[in-house]
Amino acid sequence: MTELEDVTNQRTTCVKKVLFFPSYTHKDYKDRLLIDVYDVIARDKYSCQFTSGSTCNHLSLRGYNCKQKILPKMKTIMRIIVIALLVTQRICEGTLIDTATGIEFPGKLGSLSLFGVGVRKKGPIKVYSVGLYGTEVAKKSLSSISKSENKSGALFSLRSTVKSKLPAIFVLEMNFKVTGEKMATAIAESVAPRNIGGNAKEIDELKSLILSGVQSRAGSVNKGTKFQFDCMIDGLSVHVDGKNQGKVKSSTLSKAFCDVYLDDKSVSPSLRESCILNTCQP
Numbered sequence: 001m002t003e004l005e006d007v008t009n010q011r012t013t014c015v016k017k018v019l020f021f022p023s024y025t026h027k028d029y030k031d032r033l034l035i036d037v038y039d040v041i042a043r044d045k046y047s048c049q050f051t052s053g054s055t056c057n058h059l060s061l062r063g064y065n066c067k068q069k070i071l072p073k074m075k076t077i078m079r080i081i082v083i084a085l086l087v088t089q090r091i092c093e094g095t096l097i098d099t100a101t102g103i104e105f106p107g108k109l110g111s112l113s114l115f116g117v118g119v120r121k122k123g124p125i126k127v128y129s130v131g132l133y134g135t136e137v138a139k140k141s142l143s144s145i146s147k148s149e150n151k152s153g154a155l156f157s158l159r160s161t162v163k164s165k166l167p168a169i170f171v172l173e174m175n176f177k178v179t180g181e182k183m184a185t186a187i188a189e190s191v192a193p194r195n196i197g198g199n200a201k202e203i204d205e206l207k208s209l210i211l212s213g214v215q216s217r218a219g220s221v222n223k224g225t226k227f228q229f230d231c232m233i234d235g236l237s238v239h240v241d242g243k244n245q246g247k248v249k250s251s252t253l254s255k256a257f258c259d260v261y262l263d264d265k266s267v268s269p270s271l272r273e274s275c276i277l278n279t280c281q282p
Helices: 003-020 027-042 068-092 136-142 151-164 180-194 200-217 253-262 269-279
Strands: 048-050 064-066 096-098 103-105 112-122 125-134 168-174 226-232 235-240 243-249
Touching (some): 103 112, 103 168, 112 168, 151 253, 168 253, 235 253, 253 269
Antiparallel strands (some): 096 103, 168 226, 226 235
């Protein structure tokens, strides 16, 4: 293995470490994470010295001084560094990546913060990635709970806290092409048995709003299509690719929708795991 291949492999390992440990997004780790990227890529290997005091809000290469030994391979090494820094910057800004699909979710959606991301699978097929956005009040409440000391308690608190401190938003981004009818039916059938105290009309309205959002696509839901479900105290709003399709007024539907992803029979267990990883104490 050449020196350059070795550096490239180390960079890949570092980026994987960043992607698979979302807890590094916490502000206390920002500077350390950046230093880790610097160290793994070029520490001693090419007699490089990183003298910058940059933080995640100021990712530049100023203060980056190299001796002549690196010059023959500077272009390649700089490319590696830039890639690593861009990944670091995204994560430090709160963006999370669903490692199952590679789909990214921004750290903020309006005033709500990203709690976690996960994948919805049907057999071996990764149908879509999902991100949960919640209030700062809910996030603060969860931050006092230890996920390692009582994981079941942390998962229970996640579910109850999100439902009791609405609004919450679920963003679904498709990773696999399906028909609009199949997507709408799957969501409706997941919500219906959880909509305790509600009625069948509310489920029909929800399905209708989803279908109306995909009519312009000839009834198909393609990879990259985004669904947004705004869970509020007085009802559930549906958006398809940023366009508001309407709202189902109900006092129970939003909580039922939350349960689809947060109860013990969650359609995305990885979302629950990601949420407690990012919001609860170690």
